[in-house]
Amino acid sequence: xxxxxxxxLMLAVPLIGALACLFLEAKAARSVAxxxxxxxxxLGVVLWMNFDVGGAQWQFxxxxxxxxGFSWALGIDGxxxxxxxxSVFLMPICIGASWNSIEKRVGEYMAAFLLVETLMIxxxxxxxxxxxxxxxxxxxxxxxxxxxxxxxxxxxYASYKFFLYTLLGSVLMLVAMLWMVHTAGTTDIPxxxxxxxxxxxxxxxxxAFFASFAVKMPMWPVHTWxxxxxxxxxxxxxxxxAGVLLxxxxxxxxxxxxxxxxxxxxxxxxLVWGLSMAAVVITSLIAIVQSDMKKLIAxxxxxxxxxxxxxxxxxxxxxxxxxxxxxxxxxxxxxxxFLCVGVIYxxxxxxxxxxxxxxxxNMPRYALFLLLFTMASxxxxxxxxxxxxxxxxxxxxxxxxxxxxxxxxGIILGAAYMLYLYRRVAFGDQNNADAAAMPDLDLRELLMxxxxxxxxxxxxxxPESFLAPMRADIAALDAxxxxxxxxxxxxxxxxxxxxAHEESVAHGGSH
Amino acid sequence: MDWSQSLRLIAPEETLSIAGLVLLLIAxxxxxxxxxxxxxxxxxxxxxxxxxxxxxxCGQAMGPDTSAFFGQFRADAFASYAKILIYLSAAATLVIAxxxxxxxxxxxxxxxxxxxxxxLGMGIMVSATDLLTLYIGLEMNSLAAYVLAAxxxxxxxxxEAGLKYFVLGALASGILLFGxxxxxxxxxxxxxxxxxxxxxxxxxxGALFGVIxxxxxxxxxxxxxxxxxWTPDVYEGAPAPVTMFFASAPKVAAxxxxxxxxxxxxxxxxxxxxxxxxxxxxxxIVVGAIGAIGQKNIKRLMAYSSINNVGFMLVGxxxxxxxxxxxxxxxxTIYVAMTLGGFVAILMLRDEDGNTVExxxxxxxxxxxxxxxxxxxxxxxxxxxxxPPLFGFWGKFLVxxxxxxxxxxxxxxxxxxxxxxxxxxxxxxxKVMYFDEPADVVKGESDVWHxxxxxxxxxxxxxxxxxxxxxxxxxxxxxAMALFFAS
Numbered sequence: 002x003x004x005x006x007x008x009x010l011m012l013a014v015p016l017i018g019a020l021a022c023l024f025l026e027a028k029a030a031r032s033v034a035x036x037x038x039x040x041x042x043x044l045g046v047v048l049w050m051n052f053d054v055g056g057a058q059w060q061f062x063x064x065x066x067x068x069x070g071f072s073w074a075l076g077i078d079g080x081x082x083x084x085x086x087x088s089v090f091l092m093p094i095c096i097g098a099s100w101n102s103i104e105k106r107v108g109e110y111m112a113a114f115l116l117v118e119t120l121m122i123x124x125x126x127x128x129x130x131x132x133x134x135x136x137x138x139x140x141x142x143x144x145x146x147x148x149x150x151x152x153x154x155x156x157x158y159a160s161y162k163f164f165l166y167t168l169l170g171s172v173l174m175l176v177a178m179l180w181m182v183h184t185a186g187t188t189d190i191p192x193x194x195x196x197x198x199x200x201x202x203x204x205x206x207x208x209a210f211f212a213s214f215a216v217k218m219p220m221w222p223v224h225t226w227x228x229x230x231x232x233x234x235x236x237x238x239x240x241x242x243a244g245v246l247l248x249x250x251x252x253x254x255x256x257x258x259x260x261x262x263x264x265x266x267x268x269x270x271x272l273v274w275g276l277s278m279a280a281v282v283i284t285s286l287i288a289i290v291q292s293d294m295k296k297l298i299a300x301x302x303x304x305x306x307x308x309x310x311x312x313x314x315x316x317x318x319x320x321x322x323x324x325x326x327x328x329x330x331x332x333x334x335x336x337x338x339f340l341c342v343g344v345i346y347x348x349x350x351x352x353x354x355x356x357x358x359x360x361x362x363n364m365p366r367y368a369l370f371l372l373l374f375t376m377a378s379x380x381x382x383x384x385x386x387x388x389x390x391x392x393x394x395x396x397x398x399x400x401x402x403x404x405x406x407x408x409x410x411g412i413i414l415g416a417a418y419m420l421y422l423y424r425r426v427a428f429g430d431q432n433n434a435d436a437a438a439m440p441d442l443d444l445r446e447l448l449m450x451x452x453x454x455x456x457x458x459x460x461x462x463x464p465e466s467f468l469a470p471m472r473a474d475i476a477a478l479d480a481x482x483x484x485x486x487x488x489x490x491x492x493x494x495x496x497x498x499x500x501a502h503e504e505s506v507a508h509g510g511s512h
Numbered sequence: 513m514d515w516s517q518s519l520r521l522i523a524p525e526e527t528l529s530i531a532g533l534v535l536l537l538i539a540x541x542x543x544x545x546x547x548x549x550x551x552x553x554x555x556x557x558x559x560x561x562x563x564x565x566x567x568x569x570c571g572q573a574m575g576p577d578t579s580a581f582f583g584q585f586r587a588d589a590f591a592s593y594a595k596i597l598i599y600l601s602a603a604a605t606l607v608i609a610x611x612x613x614x615x616x617x618x619x620x621x622x623x624x625x626x627x628x629x630x631x632l633g634m635g636i637m638v639s640a641t642d643l644l645t646l647y648i649g650l651e652m653n654s655l656a657a658y659v660l661a662a663x664x665x666x667x668x669x670x671x672e673a674g675l676k677y678f679v680l681g682a683l684a685s686g687i688l689l690f691g692x693x694x695x696x697x698x699x700x701x702x703x704x705x706x707x708x709x710x711x712x713x714x715x716x717x718g719a720l721f722g723v724i725x726x727x728x729x730x731x732x733x734x735x736x737x738x739x740x741x742w743t744p745d746v747y748e749g750a751p752a753p754v755t756m757f758f759a760s761a762p763k764v765a766a767x768x769x770x771x772x773x774x775x776x777x778x779x780x781x782x783x784x785x786x787x788x789x790x791x792x793x794x795x796x797i798v799v800g801a802i803g804a805i806g807q808k809n810i811k812r813l814m815a816y817s818s819i820n821n822v823g824f825m826l827v828g829x830x831x832x833x834x835x836x837x838x839x840x841x842x843x844x845t846i847y848v849a850m851t852l853g854g855f856v857a858i859l860m861l862r863d864e865d866g867n868t869v870e871x872x873x874x875x876x877x878x879x880x881x882x883x884x885x886x887x888x889x890x891x892x893x894x895x896x897x898x899x900p901p902l903f904g905f906w907g908k909f910l911v912x913x914x915x916x917x918x919x920x921x922x923x924x925x926x927x928x929x930x931x932x933x934x935x936x937x938x939x940x941x942x943k944v945m946y947f948d949e950p951a952d953v954v955k956g957e958s959d960v961w962h963x964x965x966x967x968x969x970x971x972x973x974x975x976x977x978x979x980x981x982x983x984x985x986x987x988x989x990x991x992a993m994a995l996f997f998a999s
Contacts, residue, residue, distance in 0.1 A: 068978050069985040070913075106880070131909075135900035142894055145939070149947045157947055161939065168899075168935055172928040175909075179916040179924065 006063050007051075008075040008126045011044050011089070012119050019115035027107035031100060034111035038092040038118065045089035052082050054469050058477065059191060062128065071131035071188050079471035080255060080325060081125040084248055087332045088121045090456070091244040095237040097449045098340055102236060102347050103151060110151060113143040114237065121245050125252060129188045130178050137249065138171055144230075144238070144246065152233035159226075159233040166226040170216035177209035181261070193261055194481075200264040207265035210258050218250030220273075220310060221280035224303045231299035232352070236343030239295065243302050244336035251309045251328045255321070259313065260481050266314065267485035273314045274397075278407040280307035285414035289421065294342045294352045297422055298335060301378060304411050305331045311408050312393030316486045318479045320396020325471055326389030330377065330460055334386060337374040337453040341367070344446055345426075348439045354422065359431035364441045368427040370450045375423045377457045379416045385460035400489040518580035521587040524564040524595065525639075528632040531557040532625055539621035547621040551606050554624035558603040558631060561595075565635075568592035569987060574994035583703045584642045593841055593991035594638040594768040597848050601760035602631040604852050607961050608859060609753035615866050618664055627757065630656035634765035641776065643692045643702040646769060650688070650733070653765060654681050657758065661750040673749025680732065680742040688729025695722030695777075704777040715784050723778055723785055727792075730773065733766035736826060737795035740819045744803075747815035752868055755811055756855030759818050760848045767825060767844060771837060774829065775995055782832035789830045790923055796823025797927055801934035809870050810858055813937065814851075817896055820934050821847050827927055828911035836914035837992035842984060843907035846973065850895055850904055853969030857889045860966065862956025869954055872941060877950025885954075886945045888970045895973045897938040898931055903977035 018037030022030040052060060062076035077085065095114060103110050120143070123136030141164055149160035182188050185196045198206065216223045227247075231239050259266050281304050288300035305327060312324035344367065345360070346352055361368035377384035380391075390412060398405040431437035442450065460467055519526070535550050535557075542549070568578070569592035578588040606624055613619035633652030640646035658681065662674020696702050698718035699710035711719055731739040747755045774785055800820025807813040825847070828840035861869040869875070879886035895904030908931065915924045972980075 067982070069981040070910075109879075135905070138900045138905075142899055145942075146946060149943060157943060160943070160947075161936070164939060165932060165936060169929065169932045172932060173925065176912065176916065176921070176924045176928055179909075179913050180921065183913075183917050 006075075007044060007048055008061050008077065008122075009063060009073075011041055011048070011085075011122050012075075012126070014041050014044065015092075015115040015118040015122075019112040019119070022108045022112040022115060025108050027104075030108040030111045031096070034096045034115055035093060037115055038089070038096050041118065041122075042089045042093055045086050048077075049082060049086055049470075052077075052079070052470055054079070055473060058474060059128070064128075071129050074128040074132060074189065075126045076128045076191075077126055078474045079469075080252070080474050082470055083325065083329055083467060084125045084245075084252055085122055087248070087329055088118065088125070088245045090452075091240060091332065091336050092118045094336070094340065094449045094453065095240050097445060098240060098343055099235060099237040100445060102343065106150065110147070113147050114241070116143045117147075117241060117246075121249075124249055128190045130182065130190055130193060131188055133190065134171075134175055134178060137253075138168075140246065140249075141167060144242070147238045148230055148234045151235045151238070154233075155229070156233040159229040162226045163230040166223070167213075167216050170213040170223075173209045174213035177206045181206060190256070194256075196261070198262060203262040203265035204268065207258055207262040207269060210253065210262075211269070214250040214253040214258065215276075216250075217253065218247065218306050218310065219303060220250075220276050220307065221283060221303065222276075224280070224284070227303060228296050228299040231302075231339075232293060232295045236339060236346065239339040239343070240336040243298070243339055244332040247302060247306060248328050248332060251306070251313065251324065254310070254313050255324070255478070260478055263482050263485040266482070267316065267487050270314045270316070270400075270487055273310050274401055274404040277307040277311040277314075278404055280304060281311075281408050281411035282414070285411055285418060288418040289414070291418075292354055294354055294422065294426070295339065296352075297354075297418060298338045298342065301415065301418065302331065302335050304415065305335070305378075308390055308393050308408060308411060311397050311404060312389075315393070315396035315400055316479075316482050317396050317399055318475055319392050319399070321475045321478060322468060322471070323389050323392025323394070323396050325475070326385070326460070326464060326467065327393055328389075329467060330385035330389045330457070333453055333456050333460070334374055334377045334384075337370075337450065337457070338378060340449060340453070341371050341374060344442065345436075345439065349436060354425050356433055357426045357436045358429045358433060359427070359437065360439070361427040362431060363437055363439060366442045366447070370442075370454055371427060372423065373454050373457065375419045377461070379419050380412055383458070383461045385457045385464075387461060388464045400487055402490055518585075521578065521580040522585060524561040524587075525632060525635055527561050527564060528557065528628055528635065532628040532632060535625045535628065536622075539625055542621060544619060544621050547619045547623065548610055550621050551610050551624045554628050555603045555606050557628060558599045558606070561631075561635075562599045562603075565592045565595045565599075569596065569991065572990050572994070574997040578994075579641065583705060584645045585636070585639050586641045587639055588997075589987075589994035590768070590772075590841075590991040591635075591639040591994075593987060594764050594844075595635045597764045597844060598631055598634045598638070598761045601757065601764070601848055601852060602627050604760075604856075604965055605753055605757040607965065608756065608856060609751075611959055611962075612751065612753050612859060612868075613663075616664065618666070620663075623660075623663065626656045626660055630660065630757075631761065634761055637765045638768035638772070640769065640772060641704045643696065643704075646773070647685075647689065647692065649765075650769070651685065653762060654685065657681075657762065660754045660757065661746055663754060664751050667751075669749040670751060673746045676742055676749070677746045684729050684732030684739070686729075687725055687732070691722045691725025691727070691729055693722075694718055694725060698722060704772065707777040708780060711778065711781055715778075715781050720784060723781075724788065726773060727770075727785060727788055730766060730770045731792060734763060734770060734822050735819055736792040736822050737799040737819060740796070740799065743819060744807075744812045744815040747818075748809055748811045748870075752811065752855065752859050755814070756852065756859070759814060759855065760851045763818065763822065763851075764844050764848065767822070767829075767840065771829060771840065771995060775832065775837060779832075779996070786830055786832055789826055789832075790920070793823045793826035793830055794923070794926060794930070796820065796826065797930045798823075798933070801930055801937070804934070804937040805940075807937070808872055810861075810872050810875075810941070811870055813872065813941070814854060814858070817934075817938075818851070821896070824908055824911055824927065824931075827923060828914050830920065830923060831911075831914040831918040833914070833918060834989075834992045834996050835917060836911070837995055838985070838988040839907075839910035839914040841988040841991050842910050845984060845988070846895075846903050846907040846977075849969045849972045850892055853888065853966055853973065854892045854896070856962050856966045856969070857885060857892060860885055860956075860958040860962050861954050862958070863953050864955045866956050872944055874951055874953040875941065875944050876948035877952070878945040878954060880950050881952055882954055885966075888966045890942050890945060891970050891974065893938040893941050897935040899935070901975040901978070903973040903975075906978065906981065
C-alpha cells in the first residue's frame with residue numbers, strides 16, 4: 002500500500018459525492034450519498050487492515066508542496082486512525098437516519114453531510130498545522146447550513162450560536178499558530194510536536210488553543226451552544242455532531258496542547274480538572290431535569306466529554322488511553338442514542354419524554370437496543386463505556402484523588418438520568434395512545450442500530466483491538482509529558498505487613 | 513535618463529490617454545447610439561493596457577531603470593501589479609454597466625470614457641514617486657469618479673451621492689494638499705526619494721504633521737475609520753455598476769498610493785506612522801463590522817464590508833515591511849475578486865420589472881428560487897467573512913501572519929477577534945437566502961456576462977484558489993520587493 006494516496010482518496014470520494022449531490026434530485030442524491038459513504042467506509046477498513054501496529058509512528062504519509070506557506074501533508078498515527086474509523090463508520094448510518102426524515106432539499110442536505118465527512122477526515126489526517134486549521138474551521142460552513150436549514154423551530158438562533166462561538170475560539174488559536182510557525186520555522190505537525198517552546202510563551206499559546214478546543218469539546222461553561230445546536234439539528238446532524246465533531250476538541254488536546262506545550266498543560270491542569278469536575282456534576286444534574294430527550298443526551302455528552310478531559314490531563318498512559326476510548330465509545334453511544342431518539346421522533350414528531358411511555362410493549366426490539374445503549378452510556382461492564390471511563394478515572398486517581406472522587410459521581414448521576422429516561426420512555430403504562438400505536442423498528446432502522454450495538458459490545462468485551470493501534474502513540478505522548486508530570490496526591494505506598502505474631506507479642510508486651 | 517526612455521515607460525498611460533481622447537471624439541459625434549461600441553473599444557483598450565504593464569511584473573522590473581521623468585513616475589513591478597488589478601476592475605465594470613444603464617435608458621457615451629480616464633488617473637497614482645504626480649493622478653481619478661457617482665442624473669439618490677462624494681472628496685484633497693505642503697516645506701523636496709533622504713535623521717515636528725495630514729487625506733480615499741462617513745451613502749446612492757467600480761479599482765489605487773507614500777517616502781520613519789496605521793486598521797475593522805450589523809440595504813452592507821476589509825489590509829501596512837506589503841497586495845487581489853463577484857451578484861438580483869433588488873429581506877429563500885445565484889453569493893459572503901477553505905481566509909491569514917512575524921501580537925489577536933463580529937452580518941445574508949421562506953422577489957434574468965464574471969470570481973475564491981498561492985504569492989512578493997528596492 003505504500004505510496005498509494007489512500008488518505009487523499011478518502012478525502013476525495015465524499016467531496017466528489019457532495020458535488021454530484023448538488024445537481025441531483027432527491028432519490029439519486031440519497032443513493033449517491035450512501036454509496037460514497039460506504040465506499041469511504043470500505044477504504045477505512047482497508048486503511049485499518051494495512052495499518053502497521055507497532056510500525057512507524059506516522060503512516061500513509063503524503064506530502065505535496067503545491068501551496069505557498071503550507072503544504073498538502075497528510076498522515077496518520079494510531080489515534081488519528083481510530084477517529085477516522087469512527088467517522089467513516091458513523092457516516093453511512095447518518096445518511097440512513099436521514100433517508101426518509103429529510104424531505105426538502107435532499108440534494109443540498111446530502112452534499113453538506115458529505116462535505117462534513119471530507120472535512121472531518123481532513124482534520125484527523127492533516128499533518129500541516131495550517132491545513133489542519135482549514136479543515137477544522139471549514140466544518141463550520143456545512144454544519145451551520147445543516148442546523149439552520151433542516152433544524153427545528155429555534156434553528157436560526159442555534160446555528161448562529163454554534164457558528165460564532167466556535168469561530169471566536171478558533172481565531173485565537175490561529176494567532177497562536179502563526180506565532181508558533183514563526184518561532185519554530187515549520188508548519189509540520191510532527192516537528193512541532195517535538196519542538197520545545199519557551200515555557201512562558203507556552204502559557205499564552207496553551208490558552209489560545211484551549212479557547213478553541215474547550216468550545217469544540219465542549220467544556221463547561223462554554224458548552225451552551227451544544228444543547229441548542231443538538232436539539233435543533235436533524236437526527237443525522239446530531240449523530241455526527243455528537244459522534245465526531247465533539248471529538249475534534251479532544252483530538253486537538255491530544256495532538257496539540259499536550260505534546261506541544263507540556264509545561265503549560267501541567268500548569269493549567271488544575272484548571273482543567275476544576276472545569277471537568279464542575280461539568281460532570283452540574284451538567285449531569287441538569288440532564289436529570291430535562292423533559293426533552295435530545296437535550297438530556299446533549300447534556301450527558303458534556304458530562305462524558307469532561308471525563309475525556311480529566312483523563313487527558315491525568316498525564317499518564319492509563320488516563321490518555323482511557324480518554325481515547327471514552328471518545329470512541331461516546332461517539333458510538335451518543336450517536337446511537339440520538340439515532341434512537343430520531344427513530345421515535347420520526348413516528349410521533351415530538352421529543353417530549355412525557356409523550357411516550359411503555360414502548361417496551363409495542364416496540365420490544367427498539368426497547369432492547371435502547372437499553373443496550375443506555376447501559377453503555379452509564380458505563381456498564383461489558384459495554385464500551387465501562388472500559389474508557391474506568392481507565393480515565395483510574396488515571397486521574399494517580400494524580401488527584403479529589404478529582405477522581407468527584408468525577409466518579411458522574412457515573413452514578415449518569416445512571417440516574419439515563420435509567421430515569423429509560424423508565425419513562427420504555428417502561429410504565431402506555432398512557433399515550435398514539436405512542437402505543439407506533440410500529441417497531443423496520444429493516445432500515447435495524448441496519449443502523451445493529452452495527453452500532455455490535456461495535457459497542459466489541460469495544461466493551463475486547464478493547465485490545467482499539468488499544469493496540471494507539472498504544473505506541475500514547476506511550477510516546479506519555480514520554481513527552483514525563484518531564485512536566487504533576488505530582489500525584491494519591492501517593493500509594495506499599496506498606497510492610499508486619500508478621501502477625503510479632504504484633505501480638507508487641508501487643509501483649511505492652512500490657 | 514532621456515525622454516524616449518521615459519515615454520517608453522509610460523506607454524500604458526499614453527495608450528489610455530490617447531484612446532480616451534479618441535473615444536471622447538467618437539462619443540461627441542456618435543452620440544449615445546455609439547455607447548455600446550465605445551464600451552467594447554474601452555474594454556479592448558484596458559485589456560491592451562494590461563498587456564503593456566504585464567511585462568514589468570513578469571520581468572521583475574525595479575530600480576532606477578523604471579524611473580521616468582526624473583523621478584516623477586515609476587513603472588516598476590509594484591505599479592504593474594496594482595495597475596493590472598485596476599484595469600481589470602475597470603474592464604469588468606464596463607462589461608457589466610451597459611445592461612444596467614440601458615434598461616434605465618440612461619446609457620450615455622461618456623460613461624466608458626470616464627471610466628477610462630479614471631483608470632488612467634489611478635494608474636498614475638500607483639506609479640507616483642513625487643507629490644505632484646501623486647496629486648495629478650488622484651485628482652484625475654476623483655474628478656471622473658464624482659461624475660460617475662452622479663451618473664443617473666434623474667435619480668435623486670445618485671445626484672446626492674455625487675454631491676456628497678464631491679464635497680467630502682474635495683475636503684480630503686485639501687487636507688492632503690495641506691499635508692503635502694507641510695512635507696515640502698520641512699523637507700524641501702517633493703520627490704519621495706528626496707523626502708526619504710531628508711527625513712533620514714528623524715522627522716521634524718512639521719514633517720510629522722505633514723505625514724499625519726497626508727495620512728488623513730489618504731484615509732478619506734481608502735475610507736478608513738474615522739474618515740469613512742461618506743462611504744455607505746455614496747455606495748448606496750451611486751448606480752450599482754459604479755459602486756462596484758468604486759469598491760474595487762479606487763481602493764487598489766488609493767491603498768497602492770498609501771503604500772508608496774508611507775513605505776517609500778517615509779519608509780525609514782515607520783515608527784512615526786505605525787501606531788496611526790494600527791489605530792486606523794483596528795478602528796476600521798471594528799466599526800466596519802459593527803456598522804454593518806443593522807444594515808438592510810445590501811449595497812450599504814457592502815460599503816461597511818469594504819471598510820472592514822480595508823482595516824484588514826491596513827494590518828499588513830502596519831507591519832511596515834516587505835512581507836506586509838506583499839500580504840496587502842495579495843489581499844487586494846482576493847478583495848477585488850470578492851468585490852467584483854459580490855456586486856455582479858447584487859446586479860443579478862432583479863425583480864420582475866428588471867429593477868435592482870437592494871433590500872436584504874427580499875433575498876429570502878433565494879436558495880430555492882435561484883440556487884446558482886444564491887450559492888455564488890453565499891460563497892462570496894463566507895469568503896468575505898474569512899472562513900477557510902474559501903480564499904478570503906488566505907488574505908486575512910497573510911496580513912496577520914505579517915503582523916505576527918513583525919511582533920505585533922496584540923494587533924493580530926484583537927483584529928482576528930473582531931473578525932468574528934464581521935462574520936455575523938455575512939452570516940445574516942446567508943441566513944436570509946438559505947433559511948428563510950422564499951419571498952420570491954428576484955425573478956429577472958441576467959445576461960451571460962454577469963454569469964461569467966460571477967462564475968470566474970467564485971472559482972477564484974473557492975478552495976481551488978489555493979493552487980494559485982505559489983504563483984500569485986511570487987508576483988506579490990516581486991511587487992513588494994520593487995516597492996522597497998526603490999527607497
